[in-house]
Amino acid sequence: MLIEYKRHTYPGDWVSVSHAFTYNFITDLMEFFPEPYIINYDGRRACTNEVRTFANREETPELAAFFSDWDTDHARQFFTNLTGVDCSAGRLRVELCQDGPGFYLDRHIDIPEKLITLQIYLGGGSDNWGTSFYDRDTGELVHTNLFKHNTGWLTWAYGNVLHGVEKNMVDDTRRSVIINYVAGDWKDIDQLY
Secondary structure (H helix, E strand, C coil), rough: CCCEEEEECCCEEEEEEEEECHHHHHHHHHHHHHCCCCCCCCCCHHHHHHHHHCCCCCCCCCHHHHCCHHHHHHHHHHHHHCCCCCCCCEEEEEEEEEECCCEEEEECCCCCCEEEEEEECCCCCHHHHHHHEECCCCCEEEEECCCCCEEEEEEEEECCCCCECCCCCCCCEEEEEEEEEECCCCCHHEECC
């Protein structure tokens, strides 16, 4: 599923990904990103709900086809083995994120319903557009996962990784894919594969 990655234990359990997708996969996938848009960001992804793009077999079948291999027992077992979190019953959720100038994300730990969160950066951009990780006790910035094409990061339920995107960093279009397996009472079923 992931081509090159490395596990880390500070400031929580996470994986850095240095090569996620094949060249052809990325080239074809980039066609599905919408035109850039201007929005007032408030530190939450939810503020962009009206312009978010999800891979859904019914609403976006051509996009969903790119991720059919991720909706398999094999994929779920891969991430179960990698993280120690049972992903076998998780439902796939894939979002094409297109963050514009002024985007930032408040520091947070993902909700436990997100069994895994995998974000892969795509296209050009400044290194400092990447996701930052913070010490949970002090709130101190300890690492920024640099924004580099076809790289990213992965964390999982109960990994307790406090993360966000710093203000005043993103000054152009920042593209990425976020892949989750989700469980429990996930209310936004239109976001699911």
